[in-house]
Amino acid sequence: MDALIPRPRALLAPGAVHVPGWLSPQRGRALVEACRGWATGPVPMRHTRLPRGGVMSVQTVCVGWHWQPYRYTRIATDVNGARVAPFPDWLADLGRAAVADAYEDEAAGAAYHPDVALINFYEGPATMGMHQDKDERTTDPVVSLSIGDRCVFRLGNTQTRTKPYTDVELDSGDLLVFGGGSRFAYHGVPKVHPHTADPESGLARGRLNLTLRVTGLPG
Template sequence: MTGLFPRPRVLVAPGAVHVPGWLSVAEQRALVGACREWARGPVPIRHTRLPNGGVMSVRTVCVGWHWQPYRYTRTADDVNGAPVAPFPDWLAELGRRAVVEAYGEEAGPGGPTYAPDTALVNFYDGDARMGMHQDKDEKSRAPVVSLSIGDTCVFRFGNTEGRGRPYTDVELASGDLFVFGGPSRFAYHGVPKVVPGSGDPATGMAGGRLNLTLRETGLG
């Protein structure tokens, strides 16, 4: 639930900006509805299997391009072979608004020219986690836009050299925006904890955390 006092925006690292409460409840509810449609298919939401045989604890569905470790394809060859759902114009516009909110009209990487063409939608139940990793399968160096809905999580934002310290733990609540680009574009990051029951049911989430990350693949 939202606290009694406003949370300030924070520059977590150069190029990494946390904007609390950026999405309205109505916008969150609309995104939840869209994610539910994507989760039904044409490629259904699933636990991604890693090349080493491990299975991710989050469940994922993709829009625009299908991500499988560690590449993008137009068809979900590791699931059912179906073409991935198209990336909607309204979601690209939301991504542009997010980058402008984080960096301003003129400053920072991306700005109003930001053109995301894929989204990874991850659903975390109370036990799901995400290990420290880099988002580096894209050819573009444009920023990553992260939107959080539902339960609060601890988001661990690290450095570009390795998975260990130094890192900063950031509390991401429902409606929060986090953008990372520029010198922080390839920083390691992960989610070591989700706080069950901390979300607002008015968003349409009965439990768990929904995270949308918008990216430019650079694949044309």
């Protein structure tokens, strides 16, 4: 088998940085195991129902805070009434390292204090429509980690769901951080390529995406 050619770090837009292969296979497998634990509760992974009756094709579980459209709560009143799993210190440390490496700025990393993770699992035809992450009360960056199948990630503009946008392929282990001028850019996942996962990722099928954020909420 031919050796893989390392992909370069890329600035996709102001504040949006793609770092290919940032997660080691060992770290990726550890995250997969952690996600398997969170997926079983106390608030289990589920297909989120939207206010107008639609159901998201991805499955989601949260850590630290529970996200339900379009707010954060500690109690999952829309699922089973349980309190969401706590946000672990080691995951916050991972987020700080991600910001420091993406922005090549140790101070930016040290100042990053995520308190929620949204974990989305894409299987089969699951996709994510264009949307903004705007339920947080801060402008701190979003840290996105990919494990499993390759996907097309679409990074748009801050004004509309339509063009202009940039499509980039995210592989297992890739890091994407978007903050600054791109913090409120519309973004989505229009396609996942099945059966493209790195066999060392620990994920037999589908794609896991972990996004770390700072809610700015008290308590």
